[in-house]
Amino acid sequence: MKKLHRRSLPLLALVLLALAFVAAVALSSVLLRGARLDLTDKGLYTLSEGTLRILDKIEEPVTLKLYYSEHASRDFQQFRVFAARVRELLEEIAARSGGKVKLEVIDPLPFSEAEDQAAAYGLQAVPLDSAGQKLYFGLVGSNSTDGESLMPFIQPDKEAFLEYDVAKLLSTLSADRLPVVGLISGLPTGPRLDPVTGRASPGWVVDRQIAELFELRRLQDYPTSIAEDVDLLMLVHPRELPEDTLYAIDQFLLRGGRLLAFVDPDAEADVGGVDPLDPLSGAEPRPSDLSRLFDGWGIQFDPARVVLDEKHALQVQPDPGGAPVRHLAVIGLDAAALNQDDVVSGDLERLHFSTAGALGLGKESTLQMEPLAQSSAASALADARAVRDAAANPDRLREDFRPGGNALVLAARFSGELSSAFPERADREGHLARSVEPVNMIVVADTDVLSDRLWVQVRDFLGQPVYNAFANNGDFVYNAVDNLVGNADLIAVRTRASAQRPFEKVEALRRAAEQRYRAKEQQLQQQLDELERKLEALQQAGADGQAVAVTAEQQAEILRFQDERLRTRRELREVQHRLNADIEALGNRLKLINILGMPALVVLAALALAWRRWTRRRAAAEG
Incomplete structure (x- = not known):
């Protein structure tokens, strides 16, 4: 009876463990309802x-x-x-x-x-x-x-x-009204009378898009205050703004308003005193700046310097009868030059700028700068007047061009705690010395980025405008407005990591293999090309189209070249196969681990458990 009792103990223990497991699952479904634990590498399942x-x-x-x-x-x-x-x-x-x-x-x-x-x-x-x-x-x-x-x-x-x-x-x-965008513009972005055709113009495409999707409020006559219901203040080419207007902008930002500013060392769309048919024709540069505000906030921008970029220079045709040339000041940035982690620029493929400036952050600034668009390292700053003078012959810009080796920021998001740029007005009623919450603003060092000519062709079809965009400038502006008019909670939502996990070890092996074998592959390819040329020279026909007699020595040379070509091709194939050898070996190792690793662990665990039980029984028997 005692022996039977001993045999039934393991079975009883298993039954009790099963009941305990079921009870634990039932209790956890009640007590831990809604509880979650995200163990993924980048918090894929954790909300911002x-x-x-x-x-x-x-x-x-x-x-x-x-x-x-x-x-x-x-x-x-x-x-x-x-x-x-x-x-x-x-x-x-x-x-x-x-x-x-x-x-x-x-x-x-x-x-x-x-x-x-x-x-x-x-x-x-x-x-x-x-x-x-x-x-x-x-x-x-x-x-x-x-x-x-x-x-x-x-x-x-x-x-x-x-x-x-x-x-x-x-x-x-959850919103009960359209967001309000206040606009102060020194450029003719909205509906107007076109000075070239004498006809009414509906305005730039970006202006029309903003007016369709938001409540666009055009602020006239240099306002000295910004209404409380304005969600976003958009400044386009702010030239010579009075101090009272600058103070109103400062206080608007400090009380929680959002700012989107477009400044420019040379606004080509500013046609004041310029031939509208040729905005780059020999006139003085028309810069815009917010120097009083930028200096107080710690933002760096030189309104007399233009970014030149050799890598991203676009082709222009200054002479209608001449050939296109690359203009170092007309820049086309691809996705690699745009911040892929910011919702404003991350989904864009191409942005076009013209005579843009560069942005920076002062050492004493309390803000943080997050670049949205940057030039390549093959870029430098040039005098805006020299860029204007080279309008008819852009190749002149290359004469003194020396790349600085560093990327220059053309557009950026600035955020953080901020002090007023007008501390001397602290005695004014309602003056804010510091921001009531972290500020959020976007500054673009170019106004031409807004103009139709840099990103979209507009044509009329049955009385309706049809837009054919060849760059993402409009998407960039819309994304910036849409992001900034959102509340602070929406702006705080982070960009999520992709659930697709790259095989970093495989990529490292691939790069190492390419470095090892690529030089040999290129050498063999060059030898093969040289052999092909020699064979072609030996086998070519005569000048009159008739076949040329081949001597015994030439025949032997041809056979030798053909044998060498076959050997070279065989070696080339072997090198190309070896490019993936390490990756295939890694794959085989992973297969072995997946197929044999876990069963081996289970077997080892079972053997360890059996050994432990055997030693216990032996000790009990000896005792």
Whole structure:
């Protein structure tokens, strides 16, 4: 009986452990409901503080409808992984909202009512095949007062801005009015009478876009105060502003307003005293500056110096009958020169600038500068007057051009605590000596970036304007306005890391292999090219098109060259195969670890446990 009792003890222990496990799971589902632990490398599943504050401020329930064609995407595994990532983020937002955000996931099957709803909302469908199969992956948000906002198609290449876009959608549903953008402009950006044609002009495209999406309030006659309901103050080419206006701008920023400023060492669109048909024609530079404010805030900008960039110089045609030439002061920046971690510039592919200046930060400044657009290291600063004088012959700029070796900042975000640039006005009623909260402003050292000629062609089609953009200047300006008019919580939403994890070890092996074998590959390729030329020279026809008699020595030389060519090609193939040898070896090692590693660990653990039990039994028997 005692022996039977001993045998039943392990079985009883297993039963008790199983019951304890079930009880622990049941209790955890109740006691730890909503608890989460994010162990990912970059916090992929942790919401930003800005998103959490936006969720806390939601006053009326919001419904998020994610239209996802799960059935249609069954053959696109990579997209399904991204879709799961989006769904997990939305589920996390709903879980952290305290019941104020409800998530619905809908599969709009073909010819279903859900598909009709998705189309009615304006969601974009991507055709997958000729049979009419479509992929929907859009988000619709709605509140209890019939307010709606949507993301027509959630693109995988914009994963870094996914949380920002969702937070913006939620913030938009909570807003009860259009944001107000106050504009002080020294350039004719808005509707006006065109001095060239004598006809009414609707204004620049960026001006029209801002007016369509926001309440654009044009501030005239040098205002001495900025209204409380202005969310963003936009300064374009601020020339010779009175001190009272500068003081109003200073106090607006310190009390929590946002600022978007476009200054320029040579505003080519400022046609005062300049031939409008040739804005670069020999006139004096027309700079703009906010020196009183910039000096007080610790922002560096020289209105007499223009950035020249050899790497990013664009072609211009100063002479209509001549050939295009590269103009060092007309710069086209690609995605690599733009800040990919900031929502304003991260999704852009190309920005065009012309006679732009450079921005910096003083050593005593309390601000932080985050560059949004930078020149290459092959750039330098030149006198604005010299750039104007070289308008007809841009090659003159290369004569004294010496690259400085450092990138120059053309556009930047400035943020942080700030003191007033007018400390002498401290005795004024209501004067703010310091910012009530960290300021947030964007400064661009160019105004021509706004002009149509640098980024868009406008044509008329049946009485409606059609825009053909060849650069992302308009997107940049819209992103800056859209970001700054948002509340501080939305601006605080961080750019998320991509869920795609690069194989860093594989890339390192690839680079090392290329360094080892590339030189040999190039040497063999050069030998092969030389052999091809020699063979061609030996086998070429005569001048009259007739075949030339080949001597025995030449025949032997041809055979030797052919044999050597075959050997060289074989060596070249072997070198090219060895380029991936280390990577393949790493893959084989990983396969062995995956296939044998875990079973080996289990076997070792079982052997260790068996050894322990055997030693205990032996000790008990000996005792």
